[in-house]
Amino acid sequence: MRTILARLSLAAILLSPLTSGQAGAADVVNIYSYRQPDLIEPVLDAFTRETGIQTRLLFLDKGLEERIAAEGINSPADVLLSTDISKLVKAKEAGITQPVESDVIAGNIPSEYRDPDKEWFGITRRARVVYASKERVDADALSYADLARPEWKGRICIRSGQHDYNLALFGALIAHWGAEKTEAWMTGLRDNLARKPEGNDRAQAKGIYSGECDLALGNTYYVGLMMTNEREPEQKDWANAMKVIFPDIDGDGTHVNVSGMAMAKHAPNRDAALKLMEFLSGDEAQRVYAAQVFEYPVKPGVEASDIVQSFGALKADTLPLTRIAEERKAASEMVDRVGLDDGPQN
């Protein structure tokens, strides 16, 4: 009997968070997020201070869209936060988002960074740039196409070709160049690699510092994060060993990806969710993103951080973002076909 009681009470404890998960009070907004909590918490705290609306965050690394779809009309999700354009498009295509009419958001976010059907909105931009060794690379300007040139043989480092950031870049190149030219380029890039693709963008910077490679592909904000890393000051050395080069695609500019937001189709707290989305597109939130996370704000007039500005001016590729998402599958298959992740072969 005692054991039965013990089990029942354990079950009660385990099920208890569920009840709070069901609360639908008007002063709460539920967020399902692909972005790590520590990156959004400063912004969410500011939102709560300003509006009195509490936020609850559920961070997932995979399967966010599947979870909301499975939860259906009972899903507590109000707002989705995502780190990549393809995931925003996937959410829209899965039918788990709804259009959002807001003059505030439309005024804050330029049209190229939001969905024509108003189902997703970019919040920040990330530019995929070239990290180059200050010591061993003289060039100050490079294009993505240059990375396949024979002079860089054995000198380039990248993270896995199957990672979101690289897939988005390859998708953009396929949209610009067509599949055939991109595949030839990717093969050249593969044979220029100094080692098998591995680690994250920071690991590539580390590779430049250690002398394993001279060039690497990486997102801009990693440089800012490394330069200001007080806990691991050695990372400042990695950042200082390299310079940032903004490559372009045949003069069209540098590839950018967005992190963004969408409203869940069955959002139980629609009004609060709308307020949050408007807040995220506004000056204050955009400034926090720029200052603390070193991403490029989407809102015109909000400046990037000083560190990011010191890299030089960003000229962003004007290719519609949805084209990147459309080519994602083709890009992923190309990476497999070329064997990019196997490292150099010739």
Add this chain to the structure above:
Amino acid sequence: MQASQAVNPAPPSPRRTATVRGLRHPLIRALALVIALLVLLPVTVLVGVGLTGSGEDWPHLVENVLPRSTLTTLWLLALVSAGTASIGVTSAWLIVAYDFPLRRLLAWALILPVAVPPYLAAYAFGEFFHFTGPVQAALRGLFGWQSARDYWFPDIRSTEGAAVVLTAVLYPYVYMTTRVVFLMQGRNIADVARTLGARPGTVFRRVLLPVARPAIVAGVALVLMETLNDIGAVEYLGVRTLTFSVYSTWLNRGSLEGAAQIAAVMMVIVFAILMAEQWARRKQGFHAARATHLKARPPRARLTGWKGVSALVAILLPILAGFGIPVQVLGRFAMRRLDQLSDPALGDAFLNSVLVAGGTALLTVAVALLLLNAVRLVRRPSVLALARVSTIGYALPGTILGLGLLFALARFDNSVDAMMRSWFGWSTGLLISGSAGAVVYACTIRFLALAEGTIRSGLEKLPRNVDDAARSLGCTPARSARTILLPLLTPAILTAAVLVFVDTVKELSATILLRPFGFSTLATHVYENASRGVVEDGAVAALLIIATAMAPVMLLSRALMRDETA
């Protein structure tokens, strides 16, 4: 019949005699069936998802992905099983048969690496052996090299490197299963063989290995399944296994159906492993006779001089690799972040981890006992097959298993909700999915194989006649299970509970998918803090995972140690 009457002063009724032979147990069979179905629910859902797929992913998969990832997976499995088997068996034998400095301390320290999640070990090895890590820095200092181009250093980010990492944290499974056998029987048999003049090497090869084979295979089978379902370590180390292909098919090529189809192929591999294990255990007739725990046992051979030193090194190396390196690397980062210890979120995460892991351990052991008891009572191949198939979830990547469960639970919740709405006009919402209960459910399915395998090993070591005797004396099956089997199985049950507890504390991928709002475990806390793939910020919580998993391991080995000295 006559014989049993002769033994039993109160002759059993004919009905009871029938139960002794195990012909009818409708209740137990029904219960076992229900449990097996609940356990197999997500797997069934996944197979269903796979069947809805058009197969359009396969030309690409067959041409560019699967041949390679299958080979990589098999090579990794081969390396890891060879590595864990040799380390596990050698260390178990050294600990049981010989005496050398620090033996008793090392006997439990050898289990410690099991507390380290593979994804953290992969990260730690990556840091430790990287250009900027202590090993290469020391080499550069020693030889005056300047840059990475001046010398060659083996790359940890390779299939072989991943095998080293996984071996370092997974060998304790083999060590634990093998050591128990050596303890229970090995020394007795070895003593006999030695008195008959066999040399130590011969004793090991001809006598001990065959005796321990089923235990070794059981341990290696667990290792293989852990290797197969791992995504954290292989992804970090850039090794494209089948599990990696499952994820890239689903996430990068947008085909959950294709991913489920690959997962189905993986389940076939697992099934082969399970069958091989069954086959290896087929002649396990070495039931320990407990009476051989003689006080007059000859003392352990003392290893001194260089022999003692080499034994010490052979045992210290795996401990240092599987436990020392991760703790050193994480400890260095954690020291810079001790302020995180006062974060109340960390305390919550700790509490949640202990609750979920404790609940999962209880539930899993209960389910395993029930299934095994059903197998023991109902001697039918169908029941045996059902029990074995129920453990298949262990080999599936956690997120994939979690998705299968999520689909099933959410469908159930929404149906109940729709019914309640139309009948009574109120909504029950999501009852189970999105609750911590779903996390426990998922972990129970994932780790049932651990509990089932461990307890089954214990059960098989018991002479069959133990409970037969009781039941021929008129004991009901339930009573003989409770009064005879359970006490004898206590060490195995404790071991199973601890193993499941430890694995649940380490579990990340199913937990992060299924958990409710505001519910963090230590593992998800590490992941959340380690923003953008930087583990340093999660180092404090990562060490707490290891500590939380260590505590029961230490208690367990103390309990087992008492058993050993008895």
